Each structure stands twice: as C-alpha cells, then as structure tokens.
Amino acid sequence: xxxxxxxxxxxxxxxxxxxxxxxxxxxxxxxxxxxxxxxxxxxxxxxxxxxxxxxxxxxxxxxxxxxxxxxxxxxxxxxxxxxxxxxxxxxxxxxxxxxxxxxxxxxxxxxxxxxxxxxxxxxxxxxxxxxxxxxxxxxxxxxxxxxxxxxxxxxxxxxxxxxxxxxxxxxxxxxxxxxxxxxxxxxxxxxxxxxxxxxxxxxxxxxxxxxxxxxxxxxxxxxxxxxxxxxxxxxxxxxxxxxxxxxxxxxxxxxxxxxxxxxxxxxxxxxxxxxx
Amino acid sequence: xxxxxxxxxxxxxxxxxxxxxxxxxxxxxxxxxxxxxxxxxxxxxxxxxxxxxxxxxxxxxxxxxxxxxxxxxxxxxxxxxxxxxxxxxxxxxxxxxxxxxxxxxxxxxxxxxxxxxxxxxxxxxxxxxxxxxxxxxxxxxxxxxxxxxxxxxxxxxxxxxxxxxxxxxxxxxxxxxxxxxxxxxxxxxxxxxxxxxxxxxxxxxxxxxxxxxxxxxxxxxxxxxxxxxxxxxxxxxxxxxxxxxxxxxxxxxxxxxxxxxxxxxxxxxxxxxxxxxxxxxxxxxxxxxxxxxxxxxxxxxxxxxxxxxxxxxxxxxxxxxxxxxxxxxxxxxxxxxxxxxxxxxxxxxxxxx
Numbered sequence: 312x313x314x315x316x317x318x319x320x321x322x323x324x325x326x327x328x329x330x331x332x333x334x335x336x337x338x339x340x341x342x343x344x345x346x347x348x349x350x351x352x353x354x355x356x357x358x359x360x361x362x363x364x365x366x367x368x369x370x371x372x373x374x375x376x377x378x379x380x381x382x383x384x385x386x387x388x389x390x391x392x393x394x395x396x397x398x399x400x401x402x403x404x405x406x407x408x409x410x411x412x413x414x415x416x417x418x419x420x421x422x423x424x425x426x427x428x429x430x431x432x433x434x435x436x437x438x439x440x441x442x443x444x445x446x447x448x449x450x451x452x453x454x455x456x457x458x459x460x461x462x463x464x465x466x467x468x469x470x471x472x473x474x475x476x477x478x479x480x481x482x483x484x485x486x487x488x489x490x491x492x493x494x495x496x497x498x499x500x501x502x503x504x505x506x507x508x509x510x511x512x513x514x515x516x517x518x519x520x521x522x523x524x525x526x527x528x529x530x531x532x533x534x535x536x537x538x539x540x541x542x543x544x545x546x547x548x549x550x551x552x553x554x555x556x557x558x559x560x561x562x563x564x565x566x567x568x569x570x571x572x573x574x575x576x577x578x579x580x581x582x583x584x585x586x587x
Numbered sequence: 588x589x590x591x592x593x594x595x596x597x598x599x600x601x602x603x604x605x606x607x608x609x610x611x612x613x614x615x616x617x618x619x620x621x622x623x624x625x626x627x628x629x630x631x632x633x634x635x636x637x638x639x640x641x642x643x644x645x646x647x648x649x650x651x652x653x654x655x656x657x658x659x660x661x662x663x664x665x666x667x668x669x670x671x672x673x674x675x676x677x678x679x680x681x682x683x684x685x686x687x688x689x690x691x692x693x694x695x696x697x698x699x700x701x702x703x704x705x706x707x708x709x710x711x712x713x714x715x716x717x718x719x720x721x722x723x724x725x726x727x728x729x730x731x732x733x734x735x736x737x738x739x740x741x742x743x744x745x746x747x748x749x750x751x752x753x754x755x756x757x758x759x760x761x762x763x764x765x766x767x768x769x770x771x772x773x774x775x776x777x778x779x780x781x782x783x784x785x786x787x788x789x790x791x792x793x794x795x796x797x798x799x800x801x802x803x804x805x806x807x808x809x810x811x812x813x814x815x816x817x818x819x820x821x822x823x824x825x826x827x828x829x830x831x832x833x834x835x836x837x838x839x840x841x842x843x844x845x846x847x848x849x850x851x852x853x854x855x856x857x858x859x860x861x862x863x864x865x866x867x868x869x870x871x872x873x874x875x876x877x878x879x880x881x882x883x884x885x886x887x888x889x890x891x892x893x894x895x896x897x898x899x900x901x902x903x904x905x906x907x908x909x910x911x912x913x914x915x916x917x918x919x920x921x922x923x924x925x926x927x928x929x930x931x932x933x934x935x936x937x938x939x940x
Contacts, residue, residue, distance in 0.1 A: 477671040480638045485685040486659045486736070495684075500675045 339562070346555035353552050368556035375547055376557060380532065381539030386564075388453045388535055389516040395458040396512050397505065403459065404467035405493050409479065419468075422461050431521075438525065448529035457516065463508045470504045471497060506575035514565055536561045588649055588739035588772050589614045590635070595644035597630050597796075604630040606796040607644070612774060612789070617766050619783035619804075620776045621819075622793035628776045631793075632742050635774060636665045648739060661740075664733030664771075668745040670725045672717040678704070678728050679713040685736040703731040707765060723754045730762070734769055741766070743775035747782060759786050780820050784808070792816055809926070814935035817862050817928055823892065826863045826902045829932060837861045837929070841900025844877040846922065851929055851938045858932040865892065867926030868904035870912065874919045881916045895920060 345353055346368055348361040372378065406412075407419045437456045446452040474497065482492040498505070523538045534542065540557050547553055569576075590612040597605040605627040612618050620628040633639035635646065637658035646654050653661055672681050679700055686696035704710040707727040717725055726746060733741055746762065747755045763786040766773045777783050783790050784804050791801040792815075799819075800812040811817035817825050830839035832853045837846045839861070846861065853859065870893060879895040879902065886892075891911035895902045895918065902920065912918050929938045 475669070475671070477667045477669055478673065480636075480658070481665065481667060481671040482673075482684075483638070483658045484636055484661075484663060484665045485732070486688040487684075488659070491688060495688075496673055500673075502675070 342555050342558050342562075345552060346559045348552055350550060350552050365552075368552050369560065372543070372547075372553045372556040372560065375553070376539060376543035377534075378536075378539065378543075378557065378560060381534050381536045382560070384450065384453075384533060385517060385535040388450065388519075389513055392454050392457050392516040393509050393512050395454070396460055396463065397509055399459040400463045400467055400508065401493070401498060401505075403464045404471050405497065407464065408468045408471035410489075423465060426461050426465075434522065434525065437522075441526070448526065448533065450533045452526045453519070453523055453533065453535065456522070457519070460512065463512065466508060467501060467504055470501050474500065503575045503578040506572050510568060510572050510576060513568060517565055590740060590772060590774070591647040592635075593645045593647070595631070595634065595646065596642045597627070597634060597639065598642045603796050605634070608793075608796075608798045610791060610798065610801050612772060614772050615770050616788040617763065617773045617775070617786060618789045618791065619787035620774060620791050620793065621780060621783040622778065622799075623819075624778055625795070626793040627796040628778075628793050629744060630796075632665075632744055632774065632776050635740065636663050636742050637661045638665075662736075662738050663740045663742055664736065664738035665742045666726070666729045666733050666744065666746055668748060670717075670729040670749075672725055672728055672732070674717055677714050677716060678709060678720070681717065681728055682731045682735050685732065689736065700731070700735055703735045704728075706734075706768060707731045707761075722750050723758055726750070726758060727761075730765060734765070734771070738771060741769075741771045741773040743773065745776055745778070747777070747779075755782070762786060781822065784820065792819060811928065811937065813937055814860055814862065814930040817930070817937075821864060823865055823903050825928075826865065826868065828861045828900055828902075830859065830861060832857050832859045832929070839898075839900055842877075842898035844897075846877065848922075848927070848929065849940055851940055853929070853938055859938070860930045860932050860935075862928045862930060863902070863922050864926035865903045866905045867923040868895075868902055869921045869923060870895070870904050870906050871919045871921070873917050877920045878917055879920050881912045881914050881918060884911060884914055886911075 682700035709727040792799045828839045879897040882896045883894040
C-alpha cells in the first residue's frame with residue numbers, strides 16, 4: 312500500500328514539475344518552431360510543425376537587419392562587461408570581507424542599501440555622467456556604467472566570509488602575499504560562485520535594452536542585438552517568420568552558455584558554506 | 588636553529604595573555620608548550636610564527652631579531668589545529684604550494700613534494716582532495732606542506748586534538764619520528780600532559796601567561812619548581828597534604844601523626860603543602876608509623892593503586908599486586924626520599940632541603 316501511495320505522490324510531483332517546465336518551455340518552442348516556417352504556413356495554421364526546416368528565414372533576417380554588426384557589438388559589450396565586473400567584484404568582495412579598515416562595514420551597508428534605488432532613477436544620472444565623459448554614442452557608453460555590481464559583491468563577500476582565517480594565515484606562512492592569496496586560494500575556491508555571477512552578469516549584459524536604446528539613439532552602429540531586434544521588427548515590416556528567426560539568433564548564445572555552465576551554477580546556488 | 592625569546596609580552600586590551608616569558612629553545616629539539624586552556628601557549632606559538640604581533644619583548648632566530656618580521660619572511664612551517672589545507676587543491680598541489688610561491692620550477696617542486704609525502708607516508712594519496720582524507724591523513728599532508736619549504740622552525744598548534752584516541756597515540760609517535768628524521772627545531776602546543784611528556788625533549792609549562800617551569804621533560808616530573816607544576820604533571824596527580832612544618836616534622840591538619848621530613852629552610856609553624864608522588868608512598872604492615880585505612884583499591888597492570896585514608900586526609904599509593912592490601916585493612920605509611928616535595932601553602936613555591 313505504502314508503495315502505491317508513494318508512487319502516486321511521486322507521479323503528482325513529476326506532473327507538477329512537467330507542467331511548470333512546459334509552461335516555461337512553450338514560448339521558446341513556439342519561437343523556434345515558427346522561425347523555420349514560411350510566412351504562409353505561419354499565418355494559415357495548417358500544420359503545427361513546419362513541413363520542412365526552412366533555414367532561409369535566418370539567412371534573410373541575418374542579412375536584412377544588420378545582425379552581424381549587432382551580434383559583434385553584443386559579444387564585445389558582454390565579454391568586456393563581464394570581465395571588468397568580475398575583476399571589480401572580486402577585489403571589492405575581498406576588501407569588504409577580509410581587509411580591515413575603519414568604516415568598512417558602514418560603507419558596505421550604505422552600498423547595499425543603494426541596491427534599493429530603482430534602475431530607472433539611475434539612468435538620468437548615468438546619462439549625465441556618460442555625456443560629461445564624452446562617451447555618448449560610443450560603444451564604451453554601454454560598458455562603463457555596468458562594470459561593478461553591489462549585488463554580486465554581496466554574494467561573493469558572503470562566500471569569502473565563510474572561508475576560515477586559518478587558510479589566510481597558512482598561506483601567509485607558506486610565503487604568499489595578500490594578492491597571491493586572493494588569486495591562488497580564494498578565487499579558485501570561489502569558482503562555482505564566480506561562474507554563477509559571471510553567467511548572471513552575461514545574461515544581464517546581453518539582454519540590456521533600455522540603456523542601449525538611449526545610448527544608440529545617436530549612433531545606430533553601436534546597437535546590440537536586443538535593440539537591433541526591435542529596430543528590425545519595425546524596419547523589416549510585418550514578417551513574423553523573420554522576427555522569430557531574429558529572436559532565436561538573440562537567445563541561442565545564452566542558452567548555449569547556460570548548458571555549458573549548468574553544473575557550476577547548481578553547485579554555486581546550492582552551496583551553503585565551506586566544508587572540510 | 589636556536590630560538591630565543593626575551594621578556595615576551597602579549598596584551599589584548601587589558602588582558603595579559605603572555606607575561607614576560609624568557610626561554611631558549613635548543614636547535615633540533617622537540618619542545619612542548621603545555622598548560623591549561625587560556626595559559627597563553629597558543630598565543631606564544633602565533634607570535635613565533637609571526638601571525639600575531641608582539642606587544643613587548645624580542646624573538647631571535649639564532650642571532651637574527653625577527654620580532655617585527657612578517658610570517659612569510661620567517662622561514663617557519665606551521666601546522667594548524669584544523670590543518671587549514673586548501674580545499675580545492677589535491678594533496679600534491681597542497682604540498683607544492685609553498686614551493687610554487689617561491690617560484691621553484693615545476694618538475695623540481697613536484698619531486699620535492701613527493702619526497703616529503705613519502706616521509707609522512709601519504710604518497711599513496713597524492714591525487715586526493717583534502718575532504719577525501721581522514722583526519723590523520725589530513726594532518727600528515729599539513730605536516731608535509733609545512734616541511735617541504737625546509738623551514739628552520741616547525742610549529743604545531745594542538746596537532747592531535749582533532750584525532751580519536753588510538754590515532755592520537757599513533758600520530759604522536761609519527762610526529763616524533765618525522766621530527767627526528769628532518770632534524771628541525773619543533774615547538775608544539777598541547778594541553779595534554781601525557782602527550783607532552785611522551786614525545787618532547789623539553790617542556791615549557793605555563794599558567795595564566797606566566798612561565799612556570801621550562802626544563803627537560805623528566806626533570807619536570809622529578810624536580811618541579813612549584814606546586815602548580817607538581818600538580819599538573821603526573822597521572823594520577825600528586826598527593827597533597829596541608830599542614831604545619833615544625834622542627835623537621837610535618838604535622839598534617841587531617842590527622843594526628845607527624846611525618847618526619849628532614850630539615851628545610853622553613854620557619855617553625857609555617858603553613859606548607861606536603862606533596863608526594865603515588866609511587867613514593869611506602870605501604871607496610873601495621874607498625875608504629877602513621878596508620879591509615881585502605882579505602883579503595885584499583886588494579887592497573889602490575890600495580891595496584893590504593894586510596895588510603897586517615898581522618899580527612901587521602902593518599903594514593905602504588906603497591907605491587909602481590910603485596911597489595913585488602914580494602915578496609917589498616918596499614919602503616921612512610922615516604923621515600925625521591926618524589927616528595929614541600930611547598931609554601933600560599934605562594935606554591937618549593938622549599939629545598
């Protein structure tokens with residue numbers, strides 16, 4: 312009897328999870344499925360699946376919408392942004408967790424409380440700053456405001472705090488400097504957290520829309536994929552199959568990145584502290 | 588390398604953790620810093636390693652003043668109580684790390700790390716991560732890592748406290764062996780007198796930051812400097828009777844008979860503590876001397892430990908199994924010359940004949 316109730320319970324659990332997964336997955340499936348259809352197929356609802364996989368939509372969208380440039384911009388902005396953010400985050404987290412200086416915790420508290428300021432409010436000040444730096448309309452304007460993150464610093468700082476001080480003392484006695492200790496011991500230990508942070512940051516950078524729109528209003532050459540896609544939808548006219556192909560191009564790199572880092576993300580998210 | 592400390596003081600706010608300690612640790616010896624918790628022994632070790640700044644006083648390694656030197660420049664190896672292995676590195680990488688920092692070429696440092704891994708008998712586990720090792724194995728790795736850079740001084744902080752009882756005995760012999768093989772001056776901290784007496788050449792016994800006695804291990808037992816040392820070293824603990832010294836005799840408070848103890852430089856009528864090791868108490872058939880009743884007996888190996896009672900006084904004595912009295916027997920008690928000490932009751936200072 313027990314066995315049977317267990318099985319029913321487990322079935323229900325899987326069913327719930329399946330429904331949830333299906334709801335999450337369906338829009339993506341719809342997008343990818345549609346991107347392979349001809350326009351006629353798409354509008355007439357004759358068949359659920361495309362009769363043949365039409366690669367032509369991708370080629371057309373790629374060429375029509377200046378996607379190569381957007382793609383290049385997106386990759387550049389994302390890579391540089393993530394690299395700089397990681398560097399700044401690691402140094403800041405180390406400083407706020409392991410170095411001793413007056414007002415350390417107060418400064419950090421102030422920084423954390425600044426997370427409550429809505430992003431839209433910062434846009435105006437950031438805009439002014441960028442203009443004064445004479446970066447408006449240049450690709451660096453998409454990078455400079457996003458090279459540090461209090462949230463990531465907070466996550467990493469918590470991890471660093473869980474590392475026992477005896478490791479630091481041990482490394483010092485082994486002859487390592489503070490700098491060497493950070494890069495040889497702390498950073499490799501924090502790898503799962505760092506991968507998670509890098510991925511979250513990559514997704515944020517890749518999808519950044521509002522700011523890109525604002526900055527690229529003066530120069531269409533610095534458009535990145537998300538804004539490029541929106542522009543494309545208005546510039547290309549109503550061709551749903553092409554829109555879907557464009558959207559697929561935007562999403563796929565992030566999906567691939569996620570699949571590569573899946574294992575690290577799970578450890579990074581689930582790890583509570585440091586053992587052993 | 589010889590280590591010399593002069594008037595070493597460590598103050599935390601208004602607490603004095605180490606108070607004016609002087610000592611010289613002879614080169615190549617194994618020295619134990621012993622004492623109850625809070626006696627300042629770990630603080631001493633941390634000051635020797637350079638982790639903790641010194642408040643006052645000087646530390647010399649041979650003739651070099653290292654008092655202000657940072658830990659990475661002192662050429663010391665330290666084994667932490669929790670071993671502090673780098674969790675993301677394999678055993679081999681852990682042992683290699685100090686050499687990597689020194690920029691020793693890769694092939695050379697791997698060879699050297701393997702040599703030390705063999706010495707501590709951990710060479711079968713080179714690819715394992717620390718979490719895949721037992722406590723004893725982790726400790727071996729920690730010792731190898733401390734030794735691989737060939738330090739002039741090896742420091743061990745409560746090295747055995749995280750191990751179970753059987754492993755503890757095994758590892759303390761291992762520490763002895765490794766110390767002998769490497770010939771490095773070694774200082775280790777412990778609160779366990781048996782651990783200290785079983786493997787060290789010298790013991791420094793501390794209490795509340797003050798050095799009580801620093802001597803060869805056997806002298807600490809045979810020739811304690813004060814009552815605290817006599818009480819701390821030895822298991823079962825030394826017998827203590829309180830009373831008055833009078834003309835070569837000791838008059839205990841607990842019972843009537845006086846004990847002849849010989850001439851000491853003590854004023855008649857002074858209050859003293861008469862202390863005797865259990866093996867220095869002679870138990871005989873009842874005769875004219877002090878008579879006591881056998882309260883309890885415990886057989887341990889070839890000896891029997893008898894608890895003797897007279898009035899409120901208790902004495903523990905080791906007797907050969909063959910001649911051991913029965914419980915409730917009345918026996919006579921006298922004392923050997925060795926293992927018998929007289930201390931000032933108030934200060935605990937020892938009186939000499």
